[in-house]
Amino acid sequence: MQATVLIADDSIQNLEILQKYLDNAVFEYEIFEANNGEEACEIAENEVVDLILLDWEMPVMKGIDALRRLKAQEKTKTIPIIMVTGRAESEDLKEAFDAGATDYVEKPVREKELQARVESAIKLYKAMSLIKEQNIEIEKQKEMIESQANRELSVKAMESYQKNQMLETIYAELGKVSKMTEGEANKKLQKVLRLIKESLAFEDEWKNFVTHFEKVHPSFFRTLKSQCPQLTTEDLKHCAYIRIYLSNKEIAQLLNITPKSVITHHHRIKKKMALSDELKFADYIRSLGE
Incomplete structure (x- = not known):
């Protein structure tokens, strides 16, 4: 698995440790680094990032404030964010999770724990992204199918219209002929006229249309x-x-x-x-x- 991880920490030593731990992981990670929350936000907003490791206490912009900003942006709101913090109080953790944090890692960071949490968060993120893409594709297919079905229904409706237009024309023409005939021929023509007029009723055509319409x-x-x-x-x-x-x-x-x-x-x-x-x-x- 290949993924891009953004590490935000104002301590050079902490950045080096976190990068080392990720370099030692089974999976291959491309690393971006930031020294404060604002810089982390700018990188996340301009690069493709699969996960962010965010230190809580940083200058310029704290990690918790950066978290809120990232979760408020359309482009970055779904990126999993793991808070890296020495704060273990339940109130602090609740604040982080309420702001949208995916997970947290307590300082001092343990290598195997970091690797496991990063791997788990990225796998879940990629799986959810795939599901989202598949759902979008399914919706597109549904729209295409419905559009095609609507076109077919339109054709059936127009065919019905054309058929009745044709029958109206025939009826009108036969009406003229009937005035020029006599006797038995005239009776037969009158019968034909009645049959054609009856066929002009829309009810059967409408029922046929409804049958096809309700399938769509x-x-x-x-x-x-x-x-x-x-x-x-x-x-x-x-x-x-x-x-x-x-x-x-x-x-x-x-x-x-x-x-x-x-x-x-x-x-x-x-x-x-x-x-x-x-x-x-x-x-x-x-x-x-x-």
Whole structure:
């Protein structure tokens, strides 16, 4: 295991002893040195450091003050810090741990104890860092999968819209033909017209969409209905289309209304759900069921 250790102590002798002990360890450590807390903070903020050995009593800035500063900085707050101190009182140790210390080593420092505590702290730090990286990667993968699924849902919704647009056109054209026919032919055309008109109903298409939607966002409708049971099917359609990032224009096309009507409907849903005016409706809807 290779790691970088920052040692902060105002005593040259103590620095030499601590470095010697780490040089004798099984693992290989790259060492940075600082003579006070402020210098230690500057090094930690500008270098990659895996662990800090921090003396309590130092000039310019005490170790305990440096500890608080390091734990307050985004870049350094997760670095494990071992306090090296002659203070063994429980109040002092509590103060150090409350400030964010990982561990402490009592002076005079024992070589094997130092090596064991440093090794343990670094292993834990690296393991936690790896888990954090893996979690970030998992979240990225989840976002990619959800984004792809939302795109597929959008395609299905648009396909439904195009299908119904086509049927509307056929219906209109057959309507013209029916006016020019007589007798049995006209009856057959009327039957075809009825069948096509019935197929224009959105209910089956909506049910099909919901089936696919709930595979991607299984708790969305349940959460929405639990918060506002009075939402209608039309309201749920609007919310679902918002959840998959369709624009107002795209929603208008799907529901055969104007974009202005979409905005008006969203205001009505927001009022029905008793949401505050400051809350962005689309952002809120997209946060549900995550």
